[in-house]
Amino acid sequence: MTLRAQDPQPRRHPGRPRRRSGRPTGHSRDTSSDVRDASADVRDASAIGVTGMLLGLAPLLVLASVAGAITVGPSDLGVADVYGVVADRVGLGSSDLTLLQQSIVWDLRLPRTLLAGICGAGLAICGVILQSLLRNPLADPFVLGISSGASTGAVSIVVLGIGSGAIGLSTGAFVGALASFGLVLLLASLAGGTTDRLVLAGIAATQLFSALTSFIVFTAADAEQTRGVLFWLLGSLSSASWTDVLVCGVIVLGGLLCCVAGAGWLDAFAFGNDAAASLGVDVTRIRAVLLVLTALMTAVIVSTSGAIGFVGLVLPHLARALVGVGHRLLLPATALLGAIFLIWVDTAARTVIDPEELPVGVATALVGVPAFALVLMRARR
Template identity: 45%
Template sequence: MNRRARIWTATLGALTIVSVVLAIGVGPASVSPAATLDVILCKLSGNCAGVPQRDLVIVWDIRAPRVVLAGLVGMGLSISGAVIQSVVRNILADPYLLGIASGASTGAATVMVFGAVGIFGLTLGAFAGALISICAVFLLTTVGGVLTAERVVFAGIAVGLFMSALTNLVVFFYGSQASAHAVMFWMLGSLALASWNQLPIPVVITLLTIAICVSQGPRLDAISLSDDTARALGFNPQTLRYVTITVIAGCVASLVAISGAIGFVGLVVPHIARHLVGATSRSVVPTAGTLGALLLIWADAVGRVVFAPRELPIGVITALAGTPLLMLLIRKQYKFS
């Protein structure tokens, strides 16, 4: 990680920590930052005597897991997008364009429609859907035993569209009115049902994904240049692609299972990170992760208050914010380098 990346990552990390405290207080029932800190400190110390029960419920039981989950999802999707763009050498690649998120959504939606709720069931269904999508993409893009990076995006688009259609068919034919409404709202992206018991699985998987991606930073940089460069450095680019995309699929599945479909984060944030710190993976991955966490925390906060007491799905917020940023990148003739 270069010096500029360390500075940006530290700055964005500090802003994210401050934002967690501030965003917890945002909502129809406002809570001051001081009261928020009192609740957090009392929970960490185990002594909550004198802290109002109202603040305990609002801050710790309702909003804190939601804000933490928003940061986690933003971090995971941003890192996933950055890594995928490197391994397929395409600036438009992200978990949704490659069909990973669409497959995960299909698996999770199927589980919801047939009544197998719970974070473990949703995660398992999402991972199964993502794995099926990735296998389909691999089959479509492997020619003569070689995975062609240039065809991955096209195959991902095709598989993603098919999975989206399959999700709609499952909901239409098998879903009740209540389950159909829940699935549709969930597919727009929502953190409304976040709770502490949902966090362990995605936290562990996301941290493992980050560790793997950072450790493979030099290889990701090599493969982003060309397969010949990777071979010259003594490793098989095909193996790295298979392993990396499979790891990313697991990470995205664990996040989609509890947050629904949240677009544009994995596409736009990595480009902003590259603009800030350069193109090396060891610099981009941590910077994109902290930036994605920061942006999604505030996107969720905006969604909670704009039309309060009604809640705007977080996927709508990210799309509204991400589209102008993507247009700006296009206007500036951004290049992946």
């Protein structure tokens, strides 16, 4: 067999100095590339226009969703009434509603709606981070068993009575979340570290921690505790308080800001850890910080509202379709979408079978499973 390399560019003479034009920016540019540049600018401008409009509109939509969702329910309330109560409470006006109605708005529906928005945003952000860092379109806190672990941690606190109060619950959930996440990453890396191994490890961890939770509930809880725990494991925002809103709000907002500050690093993980390292990212540190941040956000959310699935899985894909893959826009867009989504799903959950209440995790699963199937089919392609 003969191989002959036909050199399309005649080989340089060894003695002749090489033409060096420094860096790519230094190259001469022909007119056609100038034309391309101009059209690219137009394209960019329109892209910024569309995404800018979306991002500008979305906070208004979130506000409108909060105000709108509060009016939905058995008491006959309008947006103006809600505004009146809020103005009254912050000392900028007065409300002509009865004290009971004021209490429904201020103590029940407002914190619950805000918490729904915060949890939706937080779970969706966790989904983006996990999908990007682990390079897996199916990653989300629920699928990877982090929610399960957090539930086990929280249930141990409630049923076994270790520690007390919201801080104790969150701490238990955080420890559980870290434990299950660590287990999943360890299992996946021992099994070869590929995409499907990670999902399989997540399933294993979900099963294990669900079993542990059931074990704790069946051996230690009384009937009253069991009913409470089960309802809460399916996800419920019915016990939302202003403390929950504050704690979750601070953690989720902090998490979002941290992630947006590191958006370029998250982008760099698109082709894996080595590629990110070769782009100047301190992979070990950034990964550790972001994964712990995800576990922390998941833990705080699970400890206040239970395990709500599919928000983190589906909404990042929807957001990518709207604003593209760059994390600087993707993260806030996903957060806003997550907020709007969970506010309305929770509103539906507390009203569709009125006077009973559907666990919000059941509602998100009913919406999420068909969407999950779509993501799976896309991932196969």
